[in-house]
Amino acid sequence: MMKASQYEAIESSKLSPPRSNRGLSILDLIFRVIALGATLGSSVAMATSEQQLPFFTRFLKFDAQYDDFPTFAFFVLVNALACGYFAFSIPLSILNIARKGAERSRTILIVLDSIMLGLLTAAASATASILYLAHSGNGSANWLAVCQQFNDFCHQASGSLIGSFGAVVILMLLIIIQGTALARRH
Amino acid sequence: MMKASQYEAIESSKLSPPRSNRGLSILDLIFRVIALGATLGSSVAMATSEQQLPFFTRFLKFDAQYDDFPTFAFFVLVNALACGYFAFSIPLSILNIARKGAERSRTILIVLDSIMLGLLTAAASATASILYLAHSGNGSANWLAVCQQFNDFCHQASGSLIGSFGAVVILMLLIIIQGTALARRH
Numbered sequence: 592m593m594k595a596s597q598y599e600a601i602e603s604s605k606l607s608p609p610r611s612n613r614g615l616s617i618l619d620l621i622f623r624v625i626a627l628g629a630t631l632g633s634s635v636a637m638a639t640s641e642q643q644l645p646f647f648t649r650f651l652k653f654d655a656q657y658d659d660f661p662t663f664a665f666f667v668l669v670n671a672l673a674c675g676y677f678a679f680s681i682p683l684s685i686l687n688i689a690r691k692g693a694e695r696s697r698t699i700l701i702v703l704d705s706i707m708l709g710l711l712t713a714a715a716s717a718t719a720s721i722l723y724l725a726h727s728g729n730g731s732a733n734w735l736a737v738c739q740q741f742n743d744f745c746h747q748a749s750g751s752l753i754g755s756f757g758a759v760v761i762l763m764l765l766i767i768i769q770g771t772a773l774a775r776r777h
Numbered sequence: 778m779m780k781a782s783q784y785e786a787i788e789s790s791k792l793s794p795p796r797s798n799r800g801l802s803i804l805d806l807i808f809r810v811i812a813l814g815a816t817l818g819s820s821v822a823m824a825t826s827e828q829q830l831p832f833f834t835r836f837l838k839f840d841a842q843y844d845d846f847p848t849f850a851f852f853v854l855v856n857a858l859a860c861g862y863f864a865f866s867i868p869l870s871i872l873n874i875a876r877k878g879a880e881r882s883r884t885i886l887i888v889l890d891s892i893m894l895g896l897l898t899a900a901a902s903a904t905a906s907i908l909y910l911a912h913s914g915n916g917s918a919n920w921l922a923v924c925q926q927f928n929d930f931c932h933q934a935s936g937s938l939i940g941s942f943g944a945v946v947i948l949m950l951l952i953i954i955q956g957t958a959l960a961r962r963h
Binding site: 655660662701709718719735767770 | 841845846847848880881883884887888891892894895898899900901902903904905906907909910911915916917918919920921923945949952953955956957959960
């Protein structure tokens with residue numbers, strides 16, 4: 592009697608459709624495509640930022656470009672890396688839409704996403720802190736606000752942060768999406 | 778006949794013990810305790826770093842402390858926040874050892890862990906980039922290497938980065954652990 596009712600319960604649970612992760616998987620794909628564009632834009636915007644001042648002496652040329660600052664070079668590198676990673680993860684994400692469970696590939700994506708989250712956050716915030724210094728200087732360290740001279744350079748470099756921080760937010764959402772999909776699976 | 782064999786398969790899968798997440802949960806707890814100590818140490822080390830130079834004029838006092846740099850103040854704040862978060866998540870982690878499934882609390886931990894990962898990475902890497910500037914200066918922006926004067930200050934501030942980056946690595950491992958535990962559950 593006991594066994595029969597258990598059996599019935601199992602049967603009915605098999606008949607009721609399992610909660611699908613299809614919506615989450617599609618959201619995942621859309622986010623990855625957006626993040627691909629955002630990091631590509633950031634990388635290009637920072638790499639092309641350059642400014643020459645209209646005056647120069649015989650010995651000195653006043654120009655600024657991204658590779659004067661190691662942090663900015665790191666920023667370009669990490670954004671290019673993130674862009675490549677998103678391009679690589681989009682096929683995985685498309686496969687996840689088709690498959691039901693996909694625990695393994697979701698776990699791999701959580702791992703890779705969190706590594707990229709770490710790298711991208713590091714690059715974006717280090718760049719932001721240097722740009723903050725460049726904009727406002729620091730009195731106690733006697734560092735001047737160089738953005739007063741290199742205005743265009745600073746503007747373009749600051750703009751490139753937008754895409755990068757956008758990608759950071761998207762990566763956090765992606766980790767949450769994968770975690771939810773894994774928890775939902777039955 | 779078909780039904781009976783299905784029934785048998787279900788029965789046998791119920792008899793075989795499910796793979797346990799107990800080891801992962803204990804690892805999770807240990808990592809959280811270590812990270813609690815690391816972020817507490819970082820926060821205190823940075824907040825107490827201060828140096829006065831042994832010479833001064835009537836109008837100027839030469840001293841450096843963490844709140845001269847907004848980035849360092851942010852670093853102290855975020856590390857204190859992370860420390861509080863770990864203290865709050867340890868009870869949750871202990872509960873996860875006792876319980877079998879714990880999908881919901883694991884998903885919540887993934888979400889909170891990835892938020893803290895973002896914050897802590899941002900703070901640590903922004904601080905690292907400022908400290909790099911302080912150590913080596915920047916020729917094209919004409920920023921001097923102030924660590925030549927404020928040697929002790931820079932040393933203590935750099936030391937406080939260790940705990941913070943340690944906590945970042947631990948947070949990544951924690952996200953991976955939770956993801957694995959969720960994927961394994963049956």
